Amino acid sequence: MAEEWVEQMQNQVNTLEELEKYINVTDDERAAIQTLKTRWGTTPYFASLMDKDDPQCPIRMQVIPSRKEELNEFGMDNYLVWKENRATGEVRPDSIARQYDDRIAFTVVEVCANYCRHCFRKELVVDQDLQLHFDVDEGLQWIADHREIRDVLITGGDPLLLSDDKLEYLVSKLREIPHIEMIRFGSRLPIVLPHRITEGLKKAIGGFHPVPVWVNTQCNHPKEITEMTERAVYALMSCGINVGNQAVLLKGINDDVSTFRELHQKLLRTRIRPYYLFNCEPAPGIDHFRTPVEKGAELIRDALRGHTTGMAQPTYVLATNIGKIPLMPDYYIVGKNEKEYTLRNHKGQLTKTRVIPAN
Ligand SMILES: *Cc1c(COP(=O)(O)O)cnc(C)c1O
């Protein structure tokens, strides 16, 4: 008998007929599914978290295609080629995206359990306009040949959809490379398919080794977290894998103060450490999810910093071809002289503190 997570994948909800078993599909949703040539779908588990009647349900909005994806005013054509520096002088395998000297993103698969409508790698993963060739051994060889690379971020698609054997191979090959100090997986599976965190997976990528493994997941709304998520995260941690979150700021989903705070508090309660909050990127066809760039900093100022546990605060960034650019709020320094700074807190209160002057 197939493992439960494999069955979930075999039964992916990706037809109108299947979707109608979970929700009352609206005319707009039906029209989008019937007209758009786009890959879409989710797991039966994630579909079961959708609100039956509310088309504004945060899970529905991330899963079901929309005609708004046909509009593109603020998106960039050939976005991924620009973003991942695929058209620059350095010759690299398609699987290696590089923005930094010491670390790279290593794409090993282009399938997902949930095809997020806001995906910044949409051209590749969802719309499949961009065809690339991902060869794991070719990527491993490139990493072995580049001694300046210390940190490998394994991505996709969703890399945890690879079999236990393939994952074990990947991790053990990377660990044989003397200059690799850490391995990260970017995976939405703890959220959209927590069944994937099996004993077999724990054996394949967990356990003590001087080269640690981290998992960064993507959770954008408190409704995405269930008891199964809590158990999956605990299972990962129980074998030495730390779990972080990379949320995307999404209009109408998490861009209000109360949802935003609840999301970050619930992540911590689930033992997931908020790592990044991404400004929704200028990939084509996702304008309807994008907020003004200042919004993320405002939310951190108004919902998180000082208002709740400091550990709940992610770094807000705009991802670009030259790296992630931090866009954190800067309201704190109100004035300064040669020996004193005037500082403002989250409530607007002012204080003065003695400082070492800059010279
Ligand atoms: C995000 C990213 C990284 C990792 O950046 P960190 O700030 O270290 O998390 C590395 N390479 C690429 C191409 C990336 O997009």
Ligand code: SF4
């Ligand atoms: S899981 Fe990641 S790669 Fe896959 S569609 Fe969602 S955002 Fe894109």
